[in-house]
Amino acid sequence: MNLPTLVFLGAVLAYPVIYAGYLSVHKVGLAQLRRGEFPFSGWENYGRVLEDPLFWMAMKNTLLFTAITVISEIVLAVAIALLINQTSIWTSRVTRFLILLPYAIPPICNGLIWSFLYSFQLGFLNRILFSLGLIHDPVNWAGNPDTALYAVTVPYIWRTLPFAIILVHAALQGIPRELYEQAAIDGANAWHRFRQITLPMLQQIIAVILILRTAFAFAVFEEILAITQGGPGDATWVAAWYSYKITFSPPNNFGMGAASAFILALMIAAIALVYLRAVYRRVQL
């Protein structure tokens, strides 16, 4: 019964990962691809990747991007999950109904919509701020090298936050009400109840979100493609964008692309192992 799964895991996941490792230590460009022979080149691809200042730029940006998005998402997810948990407030019920909406938006569309929002001349965000009288000159949100990376974190957080909120909200339902009632009798105020009961009970789900979101933010691609294409200059080059550009735009160095992607995969694999140990450790399933 597991045969189809094993075939697929082997053919589409395991084999390509191994083959990527193989490519990363061979010279693979368009010429080699046409001939069908990939001469062995040892660590040369890794050497060239590690010597490339653009690669380090991409790594630095990826780490910064990941840190900003993951930390913001955890804080916002806990806050918004608590907010929609207030069933007696009718606006909370509205929020709860709308919360999954960003999950429905295709990432590439999300990127383009935000590129319209951010546009310097025509942008919707500047229009809103003008209408509210908050700015007097248009702001170049994504076109300024100093702010571009921060600008692309917002659409990414917007799109991926529902997932985190849903996990926290589900975990909130599992906290016994008696704990809160007892604490209230003991005279704990709202902040104490949050610190002493809610936060400890959410610890595990926060760890899950931290690991999952870190692994996926490491591989961010669509929003970068749609909003900045790595620009302005090289201000928003991230790891997946680096591998993609090195490989699929001239001079098409597949070997270097594979080497850089492999470095990314190893970093994410380390995160995956932490996940495996931390979350599925007491697996009965």
Added chain:
Amino acid sequence: MFKLSLPNRLALHVANLAVIAVILLPLAAVIIGSIQSEKSLQADTRRLLPPEVTGDNFLVILTQGEQRGRIFDQATYLPDNIKKFYRAFANSLIVAVSVTFLTLLFGALSAYTIARLRYRWTLFLLQANIVSRFVPAIVLMIPLYIVMRSLGQLNSLSGVILAETGFLLPYAILILAPYFDAIPSELEEAARIDGCSRLRAFVHIVLPLATPALAACGVIMFIVSWHELLIPLILNARPEFMTLPVVIASLVGDVFVFFNLMMAICLLALLPTVVLVALLQKYIVEGLAAGAVKG
């Protein structure tokens, strides 16, 4: 749970309104952007709402450039990919439906064995799936491109379907396994004592009980597959095999394509999954939670 004082209630209302505004902001942008001409976008760069509303952006996309309406009347250039809208929509639909079907079929079989058979190898299979879920698409795409190229499978929908099925199968298994685990095994055991094979028991007893699980997993698979960009982008370069996200991505570098047209095609591309999410919210919420933490 606790009585809220009036100022607290007000603060919560304000917080909710802020969240709702942020959720709706991009939706407002895509709608307002799509119902105006590039002239009105450029005429007044500070104006929020267009002076006049037009459906021409949708007209030109939905008639694939046959009818241009007023705003594209003078246009000498329309991107070729816009003229393949229905082809791209159909491709996206074929890929998403096939991937959903295949991941459910294979995923259900594997998730069931993982949930029911407690052997060393099923635990290993589960762990392999968890690790596989983390493999970033870009790492797969470079070797897959070379393999598909040598197999002559570049520019085909089947190549994309196979790649996406493999890529999403681990996720499907992780979503389904906790549901199967929660179905009591007494019913199947009774059936098996009556001489039912394990596969028959699975098909006739377990699967009907697992309908909510299949719905949750299926709708998530459809959405993720409908959204997938990198796999079809790299495997398919010919317009007749492009999916909708690839067509949209191809407009990014095109300096002659203005935001009004882009927003219109984005709106058309996001509608199917928005409708799904609105209708099947309950299942998606359950499925997302099930796939992230063991049941």
